[in-house]
Amino acid sequence: MKYHLLTALAAGSLVALAWPQGDALAQSRAAADAAMEQLGFADNTGMNGHLTYGEASWSRGRYILSDVVMTFPDDEDDAQNEDEDGTSFEVGSEFETGHLDRLIFDAPRIDEDGFVVFDGFAMENFRTEETDGEDFMRVTYFGASGINSNMARDFARLFSGEEDDVEPAWNDWAFESFRLEGLELESLEEDGRSRIVLDQFSVQDYSDVELGQFVISGFQLDGPGDSGPVTMRLDxxxxxxxxxxxxxxxxxxxxxxxxxxxxxxxxxQSAMSPQMDMFDQFAMRGLLIDAEGVHIAMDNLTAQIQQRGSRYISSAAMDSLRLIPDATKEAGAQVAMALGMLGYDRLELSLASNGIYDESTGEVWTDGDNYVELQDGLRIEMSQRFSGYDTYFANLPEAMAQLEAAGDDEALQTQASLDLMRPIILNNMRISLTDLSLLERALEAGAAAQGITADELRIQAGAMIGMGMMSAPPEIPRPMLSQLSGALTNFINSGGTLTIEANPPEPLSFGTVFDQVQNGSFDYEMLGLSFTAEAP
Structure with a gap:
């Protein structure tokens, strides 16, 4: 039999170890015995008879079950697993049995409403395998501590064998720690062996207000793909x-x-939240994906948000994202061919973003490096300053209500989105594109496709730019078009840096732009646009 990952994990989550919490030492053995009896463990028939143990002991507020064995009924045995009131308990795993060294409840007791609660739960050394030994699952530790009563009640009902009736209100859960460590899964399928390893999954200090920390570390996935092995790593x-x-x-x-x-x-509603400090810090390190000849690797992606007075200071950086094809594999060969047309055997990207939002003034601006760079290709840099975001965020709830009321009416959706953006004010913006060899590569590839030289293609491109400017709408100022045409032509001929700037003579609101576009009186001069090309 082959196990299903999610159901196997669900089975593993029904076992527990707890650390001493608060008043654990004050819990009486009698209170614990009453709670364990209500769970069905007192007579060694837990989970409707699907959990047995070799020994039960009580130590310093913790109820410890040792040498625990869990049996997982097959789907066809459901009728035999029904209890007296017709409710069946079904773990859902295709493994037959599971073993763990210890199952421990921290301060089990019955609360004032008659429900079993406890301060923590987890497991030590859970393991299970198929009879032929080909498939197996191991978990070194799974547990939670400092849990609130809502979470304790839900898990107590699971332990008591009421799984089919349980609808966990996990949105009301809170806990100090929830951890899974040392997970290892292996399965032999028709097209090869699959393996999953996870050193740690951890959630700390969780409530409906804030999550203190979320960690995944040491993740590994190896398995068969359509035309070769698939590998994923995340440090x-x-x-x-x-x-x-x-x-x-x-x-x-x-x-x-x-x-x-x-x-x-x-x-x-949540995604459009105006909350600026959505998190403190984020980091992803050591990502590797190797699938059918396409290798993707990223060393570090980090981000942080700091609040200083009324200012929210955000930053993000990615030092290296690499795409490397293996031309000996089918998918890799296709990627290698596409990159080869531009003279690349691999691609490497990096980026940085730094900005500030001041909620007292509603201003948003860049500060420091803000760029995306293709190594030996192209670097795009940007700087900007906008205001009016205080009004924008204040209008968000009403705008979201309008979008929801619009349903599938695209016209109403568009109008609601435009109305939301009306208060935003452009103060200045600058975008620059610096050629690092991509322009020459593109010209050579295009010329080769047409059977001409790169210089001849440059002449063609310049002529096309001129024709495009001549066919531009008459309301666009001719001097502006001439400046744009000259900058584009110089950039194509010489490379270097192409810069586009918007510096309105007066701060310009999106609402003003929308109104003028709608009534046909848009004044391009109010954008303060300029175009320049600087040779390398």
Whole structure:
């Protein structure tokens, strides 16, 4: 039998280890015995008889079950697994049995409403395998501590064997720590062996207001693909200070089992949140994907948001993202051919972003490096300053209500989006493109395709630019078109840096632009546009 990853993980999540919490030492053995009896563990028939143990002990507020064995019924055995009231307990794994060294509850007790609760739960050394030994699953540790009563009640119902009746209200959960460590899965399929390894999955200090830290580390995936092996590696993904309250509506909709419309509505409400400090720090390190001849690797992607008074200072950086094809594989050969047309055997990207938002003035501006660079290709840099975002964010709730009310009416959706952007004011913006060899590569590739020289293609391109300017609408000032034409022609002929700037004589609102475009009186001069080309 072949196991299903999600159901196997679900089975593993039903076992627990806990660390001493708060008043654990004060818990009485009698209270713990009563809780364990209500869970069905007192007579060694936990989970409707699907969990047994060799020994039960009590130590310093913790109820410890040792040498635990779990049996996983097959789907065809459902009728035999029904209890007296017709409710069946089904772990759902295709493994037959699972073993763990210890199953421990921290401070189990019955609360004032008659529900079993505890301060923590987890497992030590869970392992299971098929009878032929080809497939197996191991988990060194799975557990949670410092959990609130809502989370404890939900898991207690799972432990008691009420799985079919449980609808966990996980949007109301809170805990200090939730960890999975030392996961290893292997399965032999018809097209090859699959293997998943995860050193750690950890969530710390979670509530409906903030998530303290989220960590995935040491992830490995190896398995068969359509035409060759697939490999994925991720050394670390780390997120701290994530503001879960911004996504409260989405979490509620998911937990309530809402339909697609309800979930998407809640998602857009959350995604358009005006909250600036969505997280403190983010890092992704050591990403590697190798699939059918296409190799993608990224060393570091980091981001952070800091609040200083009324200012939110954000930054992000990616030092190297590499795409390397293997021409000996089918997919890799196709990518290699496309890159080869431009004279590349690989691509490498880097980027940086730095900006500031001042909520007291509604201004947003860049500060420091802001660029995307294709190594030995092209560098794009940008700087800008806008204002009016305080009004924009204040109008977000009403705009989202209008978008939701618009339904599938694209005209109403467009109008609501334009109305939302009306308060934004352009103060200045600058974009520069610096050629690092991509222009010459593109000209040579285009010339080869036409059977002409690169210089002849430059002449063609210059002529096409001139013709395009001549056919431009008459309301565009001719001096502006002449400047644009000259800058583009010089850039194509000499490379270097092409710069486009917008410096309005007076701050220019999007609302003014929209109104003038609509009534046909748009004045291009108010944009303060300029175009320049600087030779290398």
């Amino acid at each position: 670390e993904l780390n997120l701290t200070g994530f503001q879960t309250q911004a996504y409260a509506e989405l979490m509620d909709a998911l937990a309530a089992g809402g339909d697609e419309d309800a979930i998407m509505s809640a998602y857009y």
